[in-house]
Amino acid sequence: xxxxxxxxxxxxxxxxxxxxxxxxxxxxxxxxxxxxxxxxxxxxxxxxxxxxxxxxxxxxxxxxxxxxxxxxxxxxxxxxxxxxxxxxxxxxxxxxxxxxxxxxx
Amino acid sequence: xxxxxxxxxxxxxxxxxxxxxxxxxxxxxxxxxxxxxxxxxxxxxxxxxxxxxxxxxxxxxxxxxxxxxxxxxxxxxxxxxxxxxxxxxxxxxxxxxxxxxxxxxxxxxxxxxxxxxxxxxxxxxxxxxxxxxxxxxxxxxxxxxxxxxxxxxxxxxxxxxxxxxxxxxxxxxxxxxxxxxxxxxxxxxxxxxxxxxxxxxxxxxxxxxxxxxxxxxxxxxxxxxxxxxxxxxxxxxxxxxxxxxxxxxxxxxxxxxxxxxxxxxxxxxxxxxxxxxxxxxxxxxxxxxxxxxxxxxxxxxxxxxxxxxxxxxxxxxxxxxxxxxxxxxxxxxxxxxxx
Numbered sequence: 001x002x003x004x005x006x007x008x009x010x011x012x013x014x015x016x017x018x019x020x021x022x023x024x025x026x027x028x029x030x031x032x033x034x035x036x037x038x039x040x041x042x043x044x045x046x047x048x049x050x051x052x053x054x055x056x057x058x059x060x061x062x063x064x065x066x067x068x069x070x071x072x073x074x075x076x077x078x079x080x081x082x083x084x085x086x087x088x089x090x091x092x093x094x095x096x097x098x099x100x101x102x103x104x105x
Numbered sequence: 106x107x108x109x110x111x112x113x114x115x116x117x118x119x120x121x122x123x124x125x126x127x128x129x130x131x132x133x134x135x136x137x138x139x140x141x142x143x144x145x146x147x148x149x150x151x152x153x154x155x156x157x158x159x160x161x162x163x164x165x166x167x168x169x170x171x172x173x174x175x176x177x178x179x180x181x182x183x184x185x186x187x188x189x190x191x192x193x194x195x196x197x198x199x200x201x202x203x204x205x206x207x208x209x210x211x212x213x214x215x216x217x218x219x220x221x222x223x224x225x226x227x228x229x230x231x232x233x234x235x236x237x238x239x240x241x242x243x244x245x246x247x248x249x250x251x252x253x254x255x256x257x258x259x260x261x262x263x264x265x266x267x268x269x270x271x272x273x274x275x276x277x278x279x280x281x282x283x284x285x286x287x288x289x290x291x292x293x294x295x296x297x298x299x300x301x302x303x304x305x306x307x308x309x310x311x312x313x314x315x316x317x318x319x320x321x322x323x324x325x326x327x328x329x330x331x332x333x334x335x336x337x338x339x340x341x342x343x344x345x346x347x348x349x350x351x352x353x354x355x356x357x358x359x360x361x362x363x364x365x366x367x368x369x370x371x372x373x374x375x376x377x378x379x380x381x382x383x384x385x386x387x388x389x390x391x392x393x394x395x396x397x398x399x400x401x402x403x404x405x406x407x408x409x410x411x412x413x414x415x416x417x418x419x420x421x422x423x424x425x426x427x428x429x430x431x432x433x434x435x436x437x438x439x440x441x442x443x444x
Binding site for chain 2: 043048069077078
C-alpha cells in the first residue's frame, strides 16, 4: 500500500493507503475524498479529476499522458503542477505523495 | 401538451436502446437531450475512441456505436427534442408532467432517466464578475456573429472552437486570442492559420495567460489577464468568448425528489425504478449494488425498465414476452413482412 495525502482547497487533509496499480483518482474515489468528481471514470475525457501535485513530487510521478495537457486546458485554474489524477499510477516510488485539490472541478 | 407512453431523458446509448425496447413492445416514446446531436457521451466525449466491450462487436468507435443505435431505431418514428433540457417534473394524479427549458410540455406515466452523468453545459469562467456580463458581453457559444463586427473580442481557449472563431471573427473584428500555454490542440492547419494571422497582426496572440477578472460597471469595459509569471495585463475589450469544452452537471434532476447518492440515482434491479413510481434510471446515472458503468449494462437496464413502463402505460392489458425472431407482432412493428 502507498500513502497518499489529498489536501482539499479548504486545507482539509486526508491521508489514505492506496493499493499499488490503482490511479491517484481511484484512490480518492475509493476513499470518498471530496473534490475529485472523475465523471468519465478515468477515460481522460472530462478533466474533473484535476489535482496540483506538490512541487517536490511533480517529477517523481509518471509523466503526462499524450493528450493530457489538451484536457487540462479545460480544467479550473491549471498551473504547471496540474495533472489529471486518473493518469497518475500508484507505485512504491510515490509513497508519501501529496496532491492539492482545486477549488472546483 | 405532448402525451406519450414514456419520456426518455438522454439520447446516449442507454436512452437509444431503451427507446428501441419500448417500441418493440408497442409503446410510444419521445426523447429529450440537452445536446444538439444524438449519441450522448459517445459523441461528445469520445467519438474517435475505440470501444472493445460491446457484445458481438469486436471494435467500434463512439461515433460508430451511436450511428448503429440510431440505425436500429429506423423502423420506428421517434421524436427527438434536441437542445432541450428537462427542467420540471411534477406529479399530477399519477401522471408525470414534464416541462423543458424551451417550454415543451409532456404528460406521461413513465419517465426514464438515461442522463449519463447529467447534462453537458459549457465550462465557464470562475470569476464572479463574469456572471454579471454573461450573455451580454461574455459568451460560451455564438448565436449571432454580426454583433462582433468592428468590436474588440477576446477569445479564451486552445481548441478548435477557440481557433476557428478567432480566424472567422478576425475578418471584421479586433481579436485577442488568449491561451494558458504555448501549444494549441486544434487541427494543425488551423493552428498554422492562426499563427499566420498573428504575424500579420490580425490576431493578438497572448499565451500563458488566464482570465483573472472582468471589469466594467454596466457593460464590460476591460479584462485583467494573469501570466504564469504573475504579471497582470489589462486589455480593453467589448466582448469575451470562452471555449473550455463541456462539463457534465446533474442540473435540475437534483430537484425531482429522487433518492440520490452523490451524482447517481438509486434504483431497484427489477424495474430500475427510482423511489418515485414511474420514474426509472438506466445507464451511467443509476446506482445499485454491483452497478457496472458499462454500455452493455445500460442496455440491460433499459430493456427491463421498458417492460416496467408497459404496466403503467397499458394498465388494462397484459404484457406478453415475445422474441423478435418469432413474434408476428414484433415483426410488424419493425416493418418486416413475416411469412
